[in-house]
Amino acid sequence: MAPTALRPSRPAARDAPELDIDLYADAAIEDSAPAFAQIRDAGPAVWMPGHRLWAIGRFNEVRDALRDDELFASGHGVAANPLTNLAARGTTLFSDGEPHVTRRRVLMRSLGAKALGPIADRLDAEAEAIVAGLLGRGRFDAARDFSSGLPMRVVADLVGVRVSGERLLGWGSSSFDALGPLNRRGLRAAAGGLGMIAYSQRLSRSRVVPGSWAESVFEAAERGEISKREARSMVIDFVAPSLDTTILASTQMLWLLGENPAAWQRLREDPALIPAAVVESVRLGSPIRGFTRRLGRDAEFGGVRMRAGERAALLFGAANLDERRYPDPECFDLDRPPGGNLGWGFGPHTCVGIHLAKLEMAALLRALLAQVETIEIAGPPVRIRNNTLQGIGSLPARLR
Ligand code: HEM
Numbered sequence: 001m002a003p004t005a006l007r008p009s010r011p012a013a014r015d016a017p018e019l020d021i022d023l024y025a026d027a028a029i030e031d032s033a034p035a036f037a038q039i040r041d042a043g044p045a046v047w048m049p050g051h052r053l054w055a056i057g058r059f060n061e062v063r064d065a066l067r068d069d070e071l072f073a074s075g076h077g078v079a080a081n082p083l084t085n086l087a088a089r090g091t092t093l094f095s096d097g098e099p100h101v102t103r104r105r106v107l108m109r110s111l112g113a114k115a116l117g118p119i120a121d122r123l124d125a126e127a128e129a130i131v132a133g134l135l136g137r138g139r140f141d142a143a144r145d146f147s148s149g150l151p152m153r154v155v156a157d158l159v160g161v162r163v164s165g166e167r168l169l170g171w172g173s174s175s176f177d178a179l180g181p182l183n184r185r186g187l188r189a190a191a192g193g194l195g196m197i198a199y200s201q202r203l204s205r206s207r208v209v210p211g212s213w214a215e216s217v218f219e220a221a222e223r224g225e226i227s228k229r230e231a232r233s234m235v236i237d238f239v240a241p242s243l244d245t246t247i248l249a250s251t252q253m254l255w256l257l258g259e260n261p262a263a264w265q266r267l268r269e270d271p272a273l274i275p276a277a278v279v280e281s282v283r284l285g286s287p288i289r290g291f292t293r294r295l296g297r298d299a300e301f302g303g304v305r306m307r308a309g310e311r312a313a314l315l316f317g318a319a320n321l322d323e324r325r326y327p328d329p330e331c332f333d334l335d336r337p338p339g340g341n342l343g344w345g346f347g348p349h350t351c352v353g354i355h356l357a358k359l360e361m362a363a364l365l366r367a368l369l370a371q372v373e374t375i376e377i378a379g380p381p382v383r384i385r386n387n388t389l390q391g392i393g394s395l396p397a398r399l400r
Contacts, residue, residue, distance in 0.1 A: 015304065015305065016043070016045065016046070016047050016303075016304035016305070017042040017043040017045075017046045017047070017304075018042075018046065018047045018048075018049060019038060019039060019042050019046050019047070019048055019055065020048070020049055020050060021035055021038065021039075021048060021050070022050055022051075023035055023048065023051065023055065023313070024051075024080075024180050024181055024183055024185070024186075024387050026385060029289075029385055029386065029387065029390065030383045030384075030385055031383065032289055032317055032318070032390055033321060036057055036315060036317060036318035036321060037318075037321075039055045039057035039315065039318055040057045040058050040318055040321075040322055040323075040324075043302065043303065043304075044056070044058050044060075044061045044301075044302030044303055044304075045061065045301055045302030045303070045304045045306070045312070047304075048313075051080065051181060051313075052310075052311070053080060053292065053311050053312065053313050054304075054306060054310060054311065054312035054313065055312075055313050055315060055318075056302065056312055056313065056314050056315060057315045057318030057319060057322070058302075058318075058319065058322050058324060058325075059319040059320075059322040059324060059325035059326075059342065060324070060325070061301070061302045061319075062314050062315060062316065062318070062319035062342055062346075063319070063342060063346050063347075064301075065293065065301070065312065065314050066314060066342070066345060066346040066347040066348075066349065067346065067347040067348075068347075069096055069100075069347065069348045069349065070096075070296050070297075071295065071296050071297065071299055071301070072293035072294075072295070072296070072312060072314065073096050073293055073294050073295075073296045074093065074094060074095060074096055074100070074291075074293060074294075074349060075094065075095050075096035075097070075100075075294075076094075076294040077089070077094050077292075077294070078093060078094060078179065078291035078292050078293065079178065079179040079180070079291075079292060080179065080180050080181045080292050080311070080313065080387075081178075081180070081181050081182045081186060083178075083182060083190065084178045084179055084186075084190070084193065087193070087194060087197055088175075088193075088197065088233075088236065089233070090229060090230055090232075090233030090234070091103075091233050091234060091236050091237050092104055092107055092234060092237045092352070093237065093241075093291075093349065099230075100348065100349075102225060102226060103226060103230065103234055103237075104352060105225075106216070106217055106220045106225060106226060106234065107217075107234065107237055107238075107352045108352060109216055109220075110158075110213040110216050110238075111213075111352045111353055111355065111356055112355065113355045116355055116356055116359060119154065119158070119359075120359060120363075122154060123150055123154060123359055123360055123363040124363050124366065124367070126149060126150055126153055126154055126363075127149075127150060127360075127363040127364045127366065127367035128367045128370070128371070130145075130146060130149040130150075130364070130367065131146075131364070131367040131368055131370075131371050131372065131399065132371060133145075134146060134399050135371060135372070135399050135400075138398060139378050139396055139397070139398050140396075140397060140398070141394055141395065141396060141397075142251050142254045142255070142392075142394075142395040142396075142397045143247060143248075143251045143392060143393055143394050143395055144394070146250065146251070146254055146364070146397070147246075147247040147248075147250035147251045147254070147364075148243075148247050150246070150250075150360045150363065150364065151165075151242065151243040151246050151247055151360070152165040152169070152243070153165075154360075155242050155243060155246070155356070155360075156168050156242075156243065157209075157212075158212060158213055159212060159213055159214060159235075159238045159239060159242060160208045160209035160211070160212020160213055160214040160215055161199075161203070161208055161209075161212075161214050161235060161239060162207070162208070162209065163199070165243075168239055168243055169243050169244065170192060171192060171193070171195065171196035171199075171239060171240065172239065172240050172241070172242070172243050172244045173189075173192075173244050173384075173386060173389065174189040174190075174191070174192025174193045174195075174196070175189070175192070175193040175196055175236075175240045176189075176240070176244065176288075176386055176387065176388040176389045177189030177192075177193075177386050177387045177388065177389075178190050178192070178193035178387075179291065179387060179388045180386075180387020180388055181387065183387070185385065185386075185387055186387055189387075196236065196239060196240065197236065200232050200233065200235045200236050200239070201232050201233075203218075203232050203235055204218065204228075204232075205218035205219070205222070208235070213238045214235050214238060217230075217231040217234045217235060218231050237352070241351075241353060242353055242356075244287070244389055245287045245288065245353070245357065245389070246287075246353075246356075246357045246360050246361070248285060248287035248384075248389060248390070248391035248392065249281055249282050249285055249287050249343075249357060249361060249391075250281075250360065250361055250364055251381075251391060251392045251393075251395055252281050252282075252284065252285030252287075252391055252392060253277065253278065253281035253285075253361060253364070253365065254364075254368075254375060254395070254397060255377060255381055255392055255395055255397075256277075256280075256281055256284060256332045257277070257368070257375050258375040258376060258377035258397060259332075259377060260332045261374075263277070263332055263334055264375060266334060267334070267365070267369060268369060271366070271369055273334050274362050274365050274366065274369075275358070275362065276334045276335075276336070277334060277365060278358055278361045278362055278365065279340055279341065279343075279358075280332055280333065280334060280336060281332075281361070282341065282343035282344065282357075283320045283326075283336075283341035283343055284320070284321075284330075284332060285343070285390075285391050286316050286317035286320045286321075286341075286342075286343045286390065287343070287389055287390065287391050288316055288317075288343070288388060288389060288390075289315060289316065289317040289388055289389070289390050290313050290314050290315035290316050290317060290318070290388075291313070291314060291316075291388070292311045292312060292313050292314070293311065293312050293314060294309065294310075294311055295307060295308050295309060295310045295311070295312065296308065316342045316343055316345065317343075317390060319341075319342045320341045320342055320343055344357070368399070371399075372399045372400065373400055374399070374400040375397065375398075375399060376397060376398040376399070376400065377395065377396070377397055378396040378397055378398050379395075379396035381394070381395045382394040382395070
């Protein structure tokens with residue numbers, strides 16, 4: 001079902017705007033922008049009867065909802081289907097309150113800015129080698145050859161489970177697919193997602209790499225900070241979101257720089273703009289389209305009445321293109337005022353991998369600035385199809 005028209009004069013069972021769209025149809029996931037615009041235009045909170053979900057797509061409301069984790073709770077899962085919400089219990093992403101705070105603290109010991117200090121040099125060296133290798137090669141695929149290197153060579157290693165990077169990638173994209181509804185794509189992916197969960201449930205300290213992030217959660221369990229069962233589930237917090245997200249964001253960044261030679265030239269003249277380029281790439285790409293929350297109580301939100309137990313999709317990608325927040329939102333603008341965007345979430349569940357993702361993207365950008373004069377996009381981008389992730393899966397490019 002392609003996005004269809006708003007029905008403004010709906011019988012007022014809910015007294016709320018209603019949009020009969022399939023937010024997870026092939027066309028809507030390859031290019032979410034039209035559906036996102038429909039949702040923002042329809043109102044601050046819009047009922048999607050086909051999905052039995054509220055859609056929240058305006059910047060202010062998505063940010064307010066992310067901030068209020070009692071009303072918009074994650075503890076019953078953030079997927080759009082009950083199977084995944086049951087299967088992935090125990091992760092940091094799927095938790096609230098005290099357990100969430102404790103789990104986050106444990107993860108931050110591996111992923112906080114201070115903990116990542118020692119790997120910065122390794123990321124820089126790998127990024128320089130990736131760009132040097134591409135310079136001599138002519139045409140390459142940016143997603144595979146430029147963006148995947150750091151996640152697959154460095155991050156997969158640091159996670160510390162003894163499976164190949166390719167398998168980790170497969171698990172990651174399946175689990176993001178399985179966070180959508182149980183449409184054909186979601187059902188196909190469920191096996192992959194469940195495979196990852198089954199694998200993690202067999203893990204123990206002796207079965208993961210010494211000194212790795214995975215080991216750190218088992219150490220926390222030995223110290224009594226979390227249970228062994230939580231530790232096994234929390235390995236998923238490292239495995240599932242650490243690769244595809246950053247790969248998509250880095251490909252988006254290269255594409256934007258290739259398509260915007262003036263911005264690339266400004267960066268070459270002023271490398272202090274690197275952080276702005278990284279953040280703006282994540283805003284425009286929003287690798288995670290959105291997650292859902294379960295309403296913790298009856299409430300008025302965005303001018304409508306929501307009921308306890310209903311689900312709302314908080315659409316990071318829609319919020320990041322909200323013209324109410326960003327003048328000329330489709331434009332890659334290095335001068336946007338600081339204050340960021342919702343691509344890494346906001347509030348209590350803000351991405352714990354944000355420092356790592358920024359480090360990786362900045363390392364790639366520094367390597368480009370040191371070695372490359374021109375980024376040429378050599379063909380049209382091919383976008384991925386995933387219920388939850390969005391972005392470019394393949395992009396022909398050349399560096400000179
Ligand atoms: C550009 C790359 C990335 C993007 C765009 C991204 C996006 C996000 C978003 C939007 C959330 C918020 C979820 C919510 O509110 O429900 C989140 C949370 C999370 N991310 Fe990331 N992420 C990225 C990289 C990473 C990396 C590299 C890791 C791990 C190494 C990671 C691990 C996590 C975890 C564990 C959470 C859950 C935090 C919590 O619930 O408190 N992410 N991410």
